[in-house]
Amino acid sequence: MFYAAGGGGAGSLTPILMIALLFGVMYFMMIRPQQKRRRDAEQMQSALAPGDEVVTIGGLYGTVSSVDDETVQLEVAPGVQTRYARPAIARVVNQAERPEVIEQVTEDAEPVKD
Template identity: 85%
Template sequence: MLYAAGSGGGAGGLTPILMIALLFGVMYFMMIRPQQKRRREAEQMQSAIGAGDEVVTIGGLYGTVTGVDDETVLLEVAPGVQTKYARPAIARVVNKAERPEAVETVPEDAEPVKE
């Protein structure tokens, strides 16, 4: 009799584990994955900053990029006033500067390639 009563609860012990796994799965897709995507997009935006771009810092300061280093960005916030910021301090790019694309030039004295 004791044996028959204990065998019925085996499937019920698996349900809480599945619920916890489902909860972690939902949390991953609702919170962690979108946050990783936003961080990746921010890193791409910050690495693409160049001279002439108009940007906004995380503190709300608008400025024009005048110089870019590996870790810092030099902003002109007023005529003749330049300030230095860390790249992660740039929140967004307001206006992207027009940059000519790199054009491959061929020297004039070069002979054409024959196939």
Template identity: 80%
Template structure:
């Protein structure tokens, strides 16, 4: 009976703590890998900036006109907007018949 309780406790801890943390870490890694110039981001320190260039381990952010700072990729907390890539995808999508009629 005590072994069953320990196994049950480990199972609950896995599904309540370990698994969600692994999911958040995986999502953060995917977000950091998808960074591209033009993305507006926020660093873990709260600094807003626009990605100027991306290297293997670092990201160059433009925080003001002519002011660029270099950060490690893991220092990027979230992407605020990806406007350039979204517009590019919308521009390359083929138009449906209804959308083509509206465009004319």
């Protein structure tokens, strides 16, 4: 049997394109959303401040009493303080009201003489 010599080149490219397409779909369906969730969690954990009501990954509710570089001190009951690592905070339930910083502008203008 004789095979046509001109038609064999395009057939070997199809499996490579299918594998590349599969990796592309996996990236956009699995890897990117996971990276976004991780980035959002890190942002939430870095924005923790005293007064925030939070839930830990274990399901414990508490109020942030102090924040350190790596740890968060929670008040889980009146007078009961517990210390957790920042990544152990799953979500913020209620964010404490933070006073807005208002910059005072001083004017160096001369007084107006009447």
